[in-house]
Amino acid sequence: MNLINLLYSNYYISLILQGFCVFHCMRKGHSNQWLWLIIFLPFIGSLIYIFTIVLTRDKLNSVTNNVNTMVHPHGNLKQLERNLKFSDTFQNRMLLANYYQALGRDEEALALYEQNRQGLFANEPELITAMMRSNYAISQYEKVSELANVVNRHPDFIRSQAHLVYAKSLEQLGENEEAEKEYEQFNTRYSDFEGKYTYANFLENHKRLTEACQLLDTAIDESRHMSHKEKRNHIFWIRQSVAKRKELEKGNSTK
Numbered sequence: 001m002n003l004i005n006l007l008y009s010n011y012y013i014s015l016i017l018q019g020f021c022v023f024h025c026m027r028k029g030h031s032n033q034w035l036w037l038i039i040f041l042p043f044i045g046s047l048i049y050i051f052t053i054v055l056t057r058d059k060l061n062s063v064t065n066n067v068n069t070m071v072h073p074h075g076n077l078k079q080l081e082r083n084l085k086f087s088d089t090f091q092n093r094m095l096l097a098n099y100y101q102a103l104g105r106d107e108e109a110l111a112l113y114e115q116n117r118q119g120l121f122a123n124e125p126e127l128i129t130a131m132m133r134s135n136y137a138i139s140q141y142e143k144v145s146e147l148a149n150v151v152n153r154h155p156d157f158i159r160s161q162a163h164l165v166y167a168k169s170l171e172q173l174g175e176n177e178e179a180e181k182e183y184e185q186f187n188t189r190y191s192d193f194e195g196k197y198t199y200a201n202f203l204e205n206h207k208r209l210t211e212a213c214q215l216l217d218t219a220i221d222e223s224r225h226m227s228h229k230e231k232r233n234h235i236f237w238i239r240q241s242v243a244k245r246k247e248l249e250k251g252n253s254t255k
Contacts, residue, residue: 018038018053020046022039034121040042077099079198081096083096090119090121094113097109101130101134106138106225107138110131113131114131125151125154125156125157128147128151131143132162133161135147136168141169148162163182164194167179174240194237197216197219197237202246204248218246219241220241
């Protein structure tokens, strides 16, 4: 008996599946189109949601996070390109676009992201935030700011890389007051070391060296109270903060 027949013959299983999908969709802030699909097509809609969103997210993260450590990246790229040629779907476009982005081929990534914006799930947070990152990479700061309006209420946005890209774009556009409001949201305890470091750079650029030093001191002090595992996850930006703090101290001493 295949999965769909099993769901039809065991209605309580489909209700559990549907309930899980509705909960996941609302918790993650996915677009309302997914909710309609799950509610009005409980069997098929739930399966589509699981294979497109729940399982795909793990694949996307795996591709993005591990691309720089792969021994034969172009071999994997060719496979993703073949998959898309064989089946031109939202999922396959996202997988290939994310791979392009990880390789620094942002214009090619954006071409695929734009195709996905023409479909039913045009405002999916994963799609919009990915587009923000690639637009920032090619200096399209106004486009980043425009896209931020689509996802700025999403619960995962406030601590995301896309949010930091948005703050940096505002700074590039000369909207310094608005940029600082966004940077300030990264000034939280025991997290967002990249955000703190970037905020300190912003303060330095605006001749607010005392505030920049205080922010870096806070980040460095917090890192000393973290577990080894936690520190390892943030080690690059902790080291950058230490180096920047020494640079600022040296600059002050020479004045």
